[in-house]
Every structure is written in structure tokens, then in C-alpha cells.
Amino acid sequence: MRSRLLATTFMLGAFAVGTAAQAQTAPATGGNADVTTAPTTQQPEGGEVVVTGSRIARRDLQTAAPIAVVGQEEFQLSGTVNVEQVINTLPQVIPGSTAFSNNPGGGVSTLNLRGLGSQRTMVLVNGRRWVSYDTSQVVDLNTIPSFLLEGVDVVTGGASAVYGSDALAGVVNFRLRNNLNGVIAGGQYGITERGDGRRYEGYVAIGGELGDRGHATVYGEYYNRASILQGARGFSSVAQQENFDANGNPTGLFPGGSSTTPNGRVTSTYGSSVCPTGNVFCSPGAFFTAPGVSRRRTPTDLYNYAVDNYLMVPQERYLLGGYADYEFKDGHTAYVEATFVNNRVANELAPTPVTGTYQVNINSVSQFLSANDVAALRALDAIATTGNTVGDGIVPLSVQRRVNETGSRNSLDERNAFRLLVGVRGAITDALNYDAYYSYARTRNSNIQAGNISKSAFSAGLNGTATPINVFGPGTLTRAMVDQISIVAQNSDMSVLQVANASVSGSLFNLGLGAGDVAFALGGEYRKMSAEFVPDTALSSGDVIGFNAGDPTSGSYNVKEVFGELRVPIVSDRPFFHRLELGGAGRYSSYSLNGVGNVWTYAADAQWAPIRDITFRAQYQRAVRAPNIAELYQGAAVNFPTATDPCSLASAATNATIRNLCIATGVPASAVGQSSTQLNSQIQGVFGGNPNLKQEVSDSITAGAVFQPSFIRGLTIKADYFNIKVKDAISTFGGGLGNSLSLCYNTFQSISSPYCQVFLGKRNALGQFDGENLPSLLNANVGKLEVEGVDFAVDYATKLGFSVFGGEQASRLNFSFQGTYTGKNTLTPVATAPDLNNKCAGAFGALACGNPTPRWKWASRASLLDGPTTISMRWRHLSGVRDDDPDTTYFVERIPAYDVFDLTFAFDVTNNMNFAIGVNNLFDKKPKVLGLNQEQSNTYPGVYDVLGRDFFASVRFTF
Template structure:
């Protein structure tokens, strides 16, 4: 695996999310590390091409700045030698040398450059990203010095920002970041972003991937996928693209990731921890940041075909990139097509299930552009743009003759300027426009009666946002442990949501147009108290991170969220970290609607109350909506023993309490069955004025109706306020564990690991006064344990990967099941991928830069565990739990990749 680029942003280890510490003993195998000897036969060619050829044949990472090698020619290389010896040969006479960063990564530098002052990028032994750092003197305290070659000043490799901090050039070691590198993405054999994120063990309930209504997860039919880190709920994971917000779908509830082009993704950075102090709303369960490919020269063509029982899948992508002395640009396009998966094609779907489509027919298009241009020595401009189009079509309940089709368009654009000012301070001004629109056509009968006509409903949903942001960051002063750095910024964005729903030919059902303005200010400070420069016994390093953010919403008020983190390294290779912060989620714009309000007077014999006359009010309590708040903490360790190269162990404990969730409290009988839990929603013996006030609330939407003959307001015994509001509480805590070990045996490279997430509790309260119910290990909720293990073998151009996925058993606790708490079996699936890169044997011609891969997901074709199908005419039951299992089965794919 090689990384060759003009400007290195970051290089990460092959690191899937999470593994089990219990597996440490199983992977502490000792291995001999021998240098492989290769027969080299490279022609005289540009030095950059020879470096790439050596990286490909030796399966290593060679990192260099294009300006260092620009215009230089490498002599022919015909020798039987190690990769190091080959590098020495091609660099002879160029004025360049190389420095070993680890066993598979080197950086090219000027021969006279002090190793301590070299700008470089590498990966840590614990799998976390190490950033390209500013050039300093050997003491670490000097100022940046310009480098020159052939009389020309070289621009340093750009310092980058990764998820978990707003400060360039540092890594927030207090944050438990997981990185899915391009290497890992390729090794999985997955064809979609949705499937990739489904493999992350901290992510539960990949919502609505089948397009069917899933109890407790989603009520929309956009037939897409959203992320749900920690299983806290839809929309509680902030999704970023190149570090910036994108427009949500699901009627403003959550970002739909299903149409993001996987071939355009360089890496995915995951922070499974609250982070509103850095990013604002939605970062309750964590943050997922998709980083687009940026530095790529030449052309790359990818063709893929896959087949499962009853389903064919095709993907094609093309990337074109170029780099010049002062900039770079990349264009990438992708096309994906997948057939509809019918329930009739899966024998685990019972005949009594009414659902006809398990996965919709899908067709996706995407186009991406990213570019940067240096203007002078201190100013640069950059631009990113992504457009996706996803068309889906599927059917629902047969007895209702349901079908639904969606046309979904997403746009994400950013234009910005970077300005290097005094010292190492940088100012960035950026502006962006994002849009998500869905046109939906659904057909259905009102009741399951074949003689009734089929109604056609047309829905149009649109969310757009404009954002402007100004940020400055750099160092404040120096401590013995290093430079104290800071980032400050301010942002302003406008958001608009429009919705129109009508029944053909011309019956309006709903119309909504809501907008809001959000003003933000934030700051962050990084304090290296101890480092290698001033380490003492028991304190090799000690880092403090502080952050805070203020957001003001024109609709929901304001929120201030602080965050503090500490990392302590008592001995080399052992890092302990702790982190605390608050987060929030603003109400969805769709919730600012009175269209669904209604009031109904009815009478009946209520258990425990006797004959009772009730005024039931439903809809949304718009005037009382406020941000939903959370408090989170995490404690963890990372162990990378110096005596066992390539081994890493990590453990992370998390705790989240999420309060004021906007939810529907329930039906009238539910609220009246527990007077203590729902006391805030009940008004006994109301006055006439109070009754008239709540009737007026209902008349703002659907109106008022009475099932009580000759009704008068003074007859009401109790008002039941069942409007949607800030109501519920969810508390969750658990443990992430991970072990990984990579080693060489002669010319063979092995990489093994096992990991998972264990949910200790997931307690949910309908209201703050009601009893807690542990929902972990129950249907449609996170199981207590998910794991993913992997084994990788590489030898020259051959690579083989195996992944094992496990979901623990849980219970079906629905009241409609014939046996209370019936068991849902565990599920274990195996994915395989075998690939060969012909560049290992061919340095020129068509086969140079050509690779082929054969992959099989769920190679054993394991069926999802079956669940009971409730015997009602309106059921959406599929016969399995779509939150925790995939109905696709075994998918075999063949992929060809050619770089030109």
C-alpha cells in the first residue's frame, strides 16, 4: 500500500473501528522482520514515477513534496536489492535522501535537512493520524525557516485539521478518534458509504436503509441511510464533508449519507463522543467527517460488478487529477446502480409479511470537484463542490398497494481563502451553500380493502443552507512542553426548510416554509504541559485541551457548550485520557409547524378514573421547543508497547445523558395510565378558559372535533396535552475496546485485529418523571455487543482480507409477540476480499497501475435472525430487525482499477 502525493494531508494506518482487549493474547505472536529483496527493473524516467514504482512494488508509503522532485530524472534501476537500497540508487545525485518513519513509511527530504526539522507526515503506532507539522528548529522552539532547492523557495506541506480540533498542525490526543483510511475502505470490498459505516461497531441503527418505516427509528420513506453513533437517535450524529456541514434530509431530521460517492472518499474520521463545543448542534453521539480525495495526479478508472440472489449491482467511477507548482485540482464522477430486492427472493421472510420490497431499486450519480491555488507566498484559495442524484423505487405493504419513489438531489459547495499572517497564524474565510431536495411520489389505499381506490400523494421536501465562517488559529506562546496554540472563530448561517404535500389531483395535505438564522462564536486552546522536551519520570507527556462554543438560534434560543480534555502519558507507549463536555441538538425545522395540530373531545370509562370526559390535543408544542441537551464524558487508554512493534491496544469508556428529547408522549390512554409520569401533560378540572385555549391550539391546524353530543367547554374533566415537545431522556454508557497487530514474516506482511463495542446500559424515560427502562438488547435498539475482527495478508502485489462481523443476541420485547421477551438469535457474517496489483510486475504498459479484486460480503450467506410478524393489517414487520441486520445476503463482486 503506497501513498504518493504532491502535498501530504495525512497518512493513517489500516484501521477499522474498534477491537477487543480480550484478544490481545491471541495476537501477540512473535514474527521475524526481514527486509524483502526484489528484482528491480525500472527505466530512466521522472523521479516521481520511480518513487511511486518503488512504493507499489515494496508495498510501502513513500511521502514527498512534488516540488522536491519536480524536473528531476531517475537513472535506470536494474538491481536485485531491498527497497531501501533501491531508494538510495534512484536518489543518488539528486540532492535528496530519505528518512525512515516506521517499518513501512519513509519521507523524501533534502540531504542537508536536519531530521528534527523535516516536514513530514506519518501514522502513529496506535493507528491515529500524525499530522504534517510546521518546520522548527531541533529544540522545537525555533521559527519556521523556508527551504529552497535550485534557488526556489519551497512551500511546506500544509498543516491540516482533523476531526476533534479546530487548530492546524496538532492532534487532539484527548479525543478517541477512529480513522477509516483509503486502504481500509478498499480492503472491505464495500461499494457504498452506507455499507462502510454499517461496519463501524459504534454505529447502531443504520436508519431506513430499506425505505420502510422502522419503529423507534424513522417514520419517513426516503429510502436512504443515516448514521446513529451510540444509538442515541436519528439526527444526533453530526455529519461533515471536508470538515463542513452538509444539508440534512429526512425532512430536516438527519443527513442522508447513502448517495455520497465512496470512490471520492479519501478517509473517514469518526469521533464517537459529544463535540458541540467544537461543531455546534447535532454532535450528541459524535461526529463523522468524510474527507474527499484531493491530491491525485493522473487518472483512475474503477469498474465494479456485483451479484446477489435476485440483485445485480454495478459501479463505475472516473477520477482526473493534476498538480502544478502552486496548486492542484481533482474531478471525480461515479455511477451506481442496484436492482430491487423483493421479499419473495428471501426465504426467511414469512408468507404473512405484507412487505414486498426489502431494498429499493437504486440509481445514483455523483460529481465532485476540489482544487486549491496558491497566490503569492501567503495567500491561497480553495474550492470544493459535490453534487449527487439518487433515484429509488420500491413497494410496501401489498394489501395497501403501496409503492414509493424518490428523486433526491444533494449539493455541497465551499469557496474559501487561506491567509498566512504574522508568525504561524492563519486566517481562513469561507462561504458555502448546501441543498437537499426530495421529490416523492407514493401510492396507497387508505385501508386494506381491494375495492378502495389508490390514492397518489406527491411530496416535495427541500432544505438549503448558506454559511459564512471566519477562523484564525496559531500559537500564543511557548512552554517547556511546546507551543500553546489557539483557534477562534465566528460563523453565521441561514437555513430554510420547505415542504409541500398534496394528494392528486388537487388536494393539499400539508404546506410548510420555515427558516432560521444561526450565529456562532467559538474558541479552543491546546496546552502541551509536558512533552519529550521536558519529560520527567512518570510524566512523558501531558496535554490539556479546552474548548467552548456559543450558538444562537432565531427559533430556539441559545446554547453554550464547554469541553475539556486531558491526556497523560506516564510511560512511553501508554496514554491515559479523560474528556468531558456538553452538547445539544436544535429542534428540526419540520417541528416548527402547526399544520398537524388538532383537538378532540371524547368520553369513556378510563381505568382508575371511571367515566371521564377528555379534551385531547395533538400536534407540536412549537412555542415551548428548545435545544435538546446532553452531557457526556469518556475515559480511555492507548497502549503501544515499545517492545512489541506494531501492536496497539485501546480502551474507551463513554457515558452520555441526553435530556429534553423532542418526542410524542403517546396516546390518551397511555398518558392517563400513569398520572405521576405524565403529570406535566395533564390538567384536571380545567377552567373554561383553559379548555377554550387548547381548542384554539387545535384549530391552528386540523381543527376541533367532538365525539361528545352537545359538547360545552365546562364538561371537560381533564385536558390531555399530547403534543410533540421536549420530553424524553436517554442515558447510555458502554465500552469500546480495540487491539491491532501488524508484523512482517519475510516478504509477507500481516495485519490482524479484533474489536467491538459493549453497551452496558441504554436507559430511556418517556418523561423526566417516568421510570427508566433499559432498552439495550431489545428489538430495534442497540444490542449489548457488536464486534468486528479482521486478518490481512500482503505479499508484493497480492493482498487477502477477511472480516468477521458479529451482532449479539437480544430479545423481542414487543407486546404483540406471542411469547414475552422471545430471543432474537445472534448473527455472525464473514467478508472476504482477494486482490492483485499488476504494478508489482509491470512498470510500464497497460498492466502498470492495473489491479483486480474479487470480494464476497456475507460469504456464508447467513440469513438475518427471524422475528415475529404481528398479525395486523397495518403491520410494517419484515420478519427480521432491519436496524441490526441486512437482508441482502451473499454479494460477490469483481472490481477493476486502472491508474493512468
């Protein structure tokens, strides 16, 4: 264990030029090396390697692409079981869905490279496509066994010419150990300082030779993670609300929540000019302090929904797999890989909030009301106005009631993922190799939703067509009433990916200048993607209150491709040309999609080392991404994005243009600028696919240098510039609901604008988006995305010349630093208005940017190795970020810089047993508490630590 720690204790110790970086090894026959992974971090003597980002086997590890590498030991030193925990600390990554994603959630962990979106990041395992989790065709990192990882390679920039569609932001390749001879077994236990968040894992892998012609490995893992509620942490236990003064300026945060409470709030739908003065049901409505006891609602009558929500979602996972190869004929090997994962993740929300307009039968509900309230309802029924028939005993009312009697809303996702790959590889000649394989990957998901309310049953209980229900006060629904209106929904989805790939690779000729042979790879690939989502009939009909409604999704498409790659070493070991090498790649793809058709992708790169100590490198990539099945064919579905209604802000009342536009789009004049115009921090909308989407196209440039001074042994310094531009980016119309609201009311400010037309007629009589008539925003090829910045890395290892603990061997000190400066991260949501853009570098927020994108992000680790003992500390840094909405002022406009330190002790008990204990977030750093501009849990829990001080202990045996 100690020798392996010594080799790769660096957190990101990738010496991508001229050193032994993590890479893939070609088979002994010299076949196409993108199909197997390196058994060690060193180049095998006489062998060839394939570096991620290329399909050409080579004897060195020099590459023009910037590659960041995470060694297997980093996962052990950081107490990591789920790979997302380490990956999200990388400076190139903005966290996607994580263990702290409850709403929105979905029970998966995703990878978002450069903040361009998980759908634009290609995830590979052993150099090949892995299994996706649903119609979005994105990989769930929960399906990758961290205990078998040999390393992770992160490659910046488009890589479609090498790997095909999806690699716009870059490629992340998880390399699994596949040559195990013996047994690896171990486990880990983790718990927070507060005694919650228990996690434990056990695993075993067994490998050995098949005679003298092959090898086989089988493995298994069990993992269990307990949940933590938001109520268990002070910063998330109460939903925070913004407090504004009379001029609309924020003055602070206060304990807030939802206006939909267990008490019940009932409001007349009549306007203020019609509703009788003094009627308790006139706006702001009747609030029931006790069963049948009402008073006028006040702004402080709120419900704290946060306490019942998950802060960390629970998870249970079973993982089984294996791989084998057998040389059935000299120089020709058959191989097989198989993986099965059962993953169960739950999400939990506060009890269902029922909101909407209902026809209330006065005679049916009078038994639950006071005589005064019954009289007030009959007075409303006597008024001739739109929506009411005078004297029929039925009155339209806006009802808001949190149905606590049903308990919390629970959503359980159980995914069964399966992947099988079979292939053959070998040598055609001494200089020509072949590889061919077929893989089938499928994920089935069952999603069970409990705690729902049936809209039709709830309505029937109020309008007199069914047994009456009592929503007029807290705790008024009996068990029989709950059973009458409750509904359990079950959805299912399936995603299938089939890949057939065949290629040849080898060397062509030598230019005679000492740089080596010209090498090539040439091949073809066929892929078929298919997926479907089948919602419960109650959901697809819109009868469910509590979870998102959605229509079925089903679709498939295929692509046929040919690809090639060329590597041309020009000169070596000449004055000012220690090494000069050029490379290029190209791919022609024919899609079965009408909007995509036939596309070319290509790449070119160069490396120049004037002397041994320094190498300059540059690369250009043209890449494409075809729309995925969800983007194309997703049925219309209701979602609840966090957004701010400009008409609810105090400034709307004083800005004549905005005020008039609010009135024109359905907000009563008296409600403009009133916080009551926005019911909650989330605004419902209908979102769905668009079968006419065309492909995204990206151009990426990287350029940098690697400095390895011969006069300072063990030191490597790297710096790489990157620029990635994506045009025709696929996104929700207008870049999202919040962004569309801003485009309508703050930017174009015209009722004829398509961004205002989306919201026209979608408000109720009070000017609210109440979930009854929702704005619809379908997918579209919008404007463009652009990210730009510089990656930095420093790695240094040295002997101290003495033993810190008095041992026989000298101690070693290892240090690594990797950071990213993001100068630009821009979304242009309207192609025809290039000057209108959302600048997300150094920003966060609900308008467009989402998760914080700090300008500076780095991770560093220092490790002291002394005999069997390793002491290691990691430092994670995020620079400060600002809110992304220039038209809205929040109390917390800036999240300050954030630093977290982690400490680990590892000890080799014997040559076969290693024990480690550690503390993550050593100083118990808290996240910044936000108001309306938070994502969930009053912060951004995927970015900032929400567990607090967290302990782990692990043991690992090797035989």
C-alpha cells in the same frame, strides 16, 4: 495499490495517540486546517495536521478524544459502494435508514451514532457541514462518494464547542482525497447467490496541478441497484402472526397478514346488542369469497401483504463534483468545492388497504350483491340506532377492502442535492493563520406516489352520488372503477443550509518545559437553516388512502456564534511525564428561536503519558442541539408506527384495572382482550412539530488509555469509557405511540393521565383504531437519554519472516479488532417520572427501543499480504438482545447472538490496476424471524443480513 493496502488494511486502525492516525493536513501556509484533508495517512514532513474534533493545527496526532478510523481500503475490501454498508458495521453505530428501509423508508441512508438518533450525530465532509436531505436537517449518506474517501473518523461525545449544534452523540467526518494527480477509474458489480439484488457502479476522478500554484480535481460516478421483493426470501415472504393460547401466552408463529383483503370485508357498525342475530354483516362481518358471494368472516381470512413489499429498495445515482485551490499571492490561497447529486430511490408496498366507515346506498350496490345480502342490509336500515336514519336506503358500514386492482403502492423519491463552497486561507504571520469560507447547500426532492385511492371518490362510489363501485369480492373493480377512485399524489420539499465561517489560529508562546507552543483557534460562524415541505393537495386534505396524509411544513432560523479553542502542552520528556497536555474549547451561540435563545457550550480535556508506551486521556463536553425545522414546524402528518394495543391482548380481559380502563377509553366490554381489537401491527397516529421546543443539552465524559508497548512492535491496545446524558430530549409525546399506549394502560392506569387522554374518543364502535379519528402526538421536550459503555480496540501488524506463496518478499499479517460494550442505553420519556424508563441496552422492540442495541458489538479483520496478493477475512458479531416490552409476551422474546463472516481476495495485476473479488455473509447466515415485535420484513433488516450470501467483483485503475 499494495503499499496503500499495507498501510491501512486495518479495519479500524486508528492509533490516536502517538502514532500516524488518519487526520487532516493544514495547507502549506499553515492556515486553519479544518478545511482540507490529508493526502496520505502519514504526517507530512514539516507539516501540521488537524485531527477531527479540533480546529487547532498541530505537528503530532495526539488527541484526548477517542477516534475510530476506517481506512479507504476497508471500503474496497468489503465491496462497499454506499458508505452506509461499512459505517453500520462499526460498533459505535446503530443503523438508521438503510437500503432495506422500505416501510418506514424515504429513500435515504442515515447515520445513528450510539443509538441516540441521526439528528444527534454530526456528519462532516472534510471537516465541514454537508448537505442535508429534508426538513430534519439530517445528512443522506448517499451523497458522499465512497470511491474518493481517504478515511472516516468517528469521534465519541459532544462536540458542539468545536462544531456547533447537533454534535451530541459525536462527529463522523468523511475525508475526501483532494490532492489527486492523475486519474482514478474503476467499477464494481455485485449480485446475491440467489441471482437478485444486482448492483453496479462506475466512477472516474481526474486531478492535476494548476501551474505551480494550485490544484484541481473533478470526479463523477454512476450507481444502480436493483430491488428485491420480500417474497424472494423465505423468512420474509409471509407476514408472521403471533399465536396465543387461552391465557394469552404465545405458542408460536403462523402465516398471518392483514385483515384487509382483496375479497372485501363489510361489517355493521352497530353494537352486538343492536345488530340482529344471524345478520351476515354483524360482527365479525361478511367476507366475500367470490363476487357477490358472502359468508361470515373468520380469523384466518387474512391477506399476505409481505410478498409485494420491497426487501431491498432500488436506487439510481448520478454524482458529479470537483474542488480546486489556487495560491493567488504568496501565502494566500483561494479554494472552491462543488458537488451535485441526483439520487432516485423507490419504495413499494402492497396494494392500498381501504378501511373506514362509509354510508352505503343499498340501491346503488344491490346489483353487486346476492338477494340475501341486500335483504340483510335493508334489515340494518330498519333499525333505529345512532348513525342511521331508518328507511332512507343508506346504512353505515365498516368497509375493509384491499384494492389489488390498482397494483402496488409506489413512492418514488428523486433528490437533487447541490453544494458550493468558496473560501480563502493563508498566513498572517509565521505563527498566525486565517481561513474564511461561505457554503451554500440545497436539496430538492420530488416524491411521486402512485397506487393511492381517493377517499372522497371511494365514498361517492358507495353512497350513490357517483357511479357505483363494486368492492364485494375479489377482482370486482373494473378498469373504469379503478380510474374513478385512483389518485396520484406528488409532494415536494426543499432544504437549504448556508454557512459563513471565519477563523484565525496559530501559536502563542512556549512554557519552556519542552512540550511545545501553546496553540489557539478563534473565530465566528453564521448559519441559516430553511426548509419546506409542500404536500399534494389531496394529501394535505386527507383525501388519500394508501399513503400518509400531511400538512405543509415551512420554517427557518439562524444562529450567530463565536468560538475559541486552546491547546496547552505542559511538559514533555520528564520522569513520569513523557507528555502532559491540557485543552479546552468554548462557543457562544445566539439563536433566532424563542425557545432556544443564547447558549454556551464548552469542553475540557487532558492527556498524560507517564512513559512513552502508555497514555491516559479524558474529556468533558457540554453540548447542545437546537430543534430542527421538522421538529419545530412540521405540519400534522399521519404515520403508521408499529405498536401493540394493550386492550387487544388476552391479559387485558383478566386484569381488572386494564379491562376497566380499556372500556373507559372506548373499547366495548366484549372486545377487551380480543385480537380483533387491533386490526394490524401498525397503529395510525397524527404527529407534528412544536414551535415552542427548547434545545437539548448533553453532558459527555470519555476517559481511557492507549497502550503501545515498545517491546511488541506494531501492537496498539485502546480502551475508552464513555457516558453521554441528554436532557430535555426532543421526541414524540410520551416517547412514541407504542410507549404512550403502555404509559396509559400499564403504568399510570388513569383516565385523567395525559397519556390516556391522547387516546380518549379515538376508537371506533368496535374499539379499534381504524384510521378515522386518530390519536395526536406532537413533539415535546420529554425526559432524558443516557448511553454508557466502553470501546475497545486492538491493532497488530507483523512480518511473518517468509512468503506464504513462495514470493521474494516476506508476507505480512495485519489484524484489527474494535468492539463496544454498551452498559446503558436508556430513554426516560416523562421528565417528572425519572424511575419510568425504557432500558434499551441489550434490547429491541416496538415499544421504544426500535433497532436492536446489542451489549456487545464488534468487527475484526485479519489480512494476509503476500506480494501482489491480499487475502482478508472480516468477522462481525452482535450479542443477543431481548424484547423491550415487559408487559407483552411475544413468541420470540430474544434474538440470539449473530455472527457474519466476509472473505475478500485482492490482487495487484499491475502497478496501475487492482482487482478484487469477495463474498459477504460467507456462510449465508439468516436473520431471526420475528412476529409482531419486528420492524419490517419479519426482522430488523438494517441490523441483520437479509441478502444472504452476496458476491462482488471490483477493478480500480490509477494513472
